[in-house]
Amino acid sequence: MSNIEQTLSIIKPDAVERNLIENIKSIFVKNNLTIKEDKKIQITKEEAAEFYKVHQSKPFYDDLCTYLSSGPIVVMILEGQNAVAHNRKLMGATDPKNAEENTIRKLYGISIDKNSVHGSDSADNAKKEISFFFKN
Ligand code: CMP
Secondary structure, three states, X not given: OOOEEEEEEEEOHHHHHOOOHHHHHHHHHHXXXXXXXXXXEOOOHHHHHHHOHHHOOOOOHHHHHHHHOOXXXXXXXXXXXXXXXXXXXXXXOOOXXXXXXXXXXXXXXXXXXXXXXXXXXXXXXXXXXXXXXXXX
């Protein structure tokens, strides 16, 4: 059955800094996820705190917000069949050392913090995260 969805992807500062934007985008495109919108931006720590609000009770929250706001990022709307789950499969496990071979985090992630990409974890969160960065 067809289930065309959209999801939000972020290329994080560690990957932008290492010039991995095109490598990562090409993985999405080769795997049938269309990049509908994309922009390179830098957000404030306050914006990062709002974006990652679901993690506010976690011990890593403050460092996470400092990190996401520490340099340019690329935010993208990806579209395709089961895009939310498909993107998560292409990213691999949160911690690069647990990620499967050939996933983005296995190929490029440095650590659980500098794990190169973020992707929405559900269709509901995808809607919220897309509207956070792309207001129409
Ligand atoms: P991301 O998918 O962007 O969502 C939240 C981020 O928190 C996650 O990727 C990791 O980079 C970061 N993080 C840091 N420590 C942890 C942890 N112990 N468990 C999960 N995520 C963590």
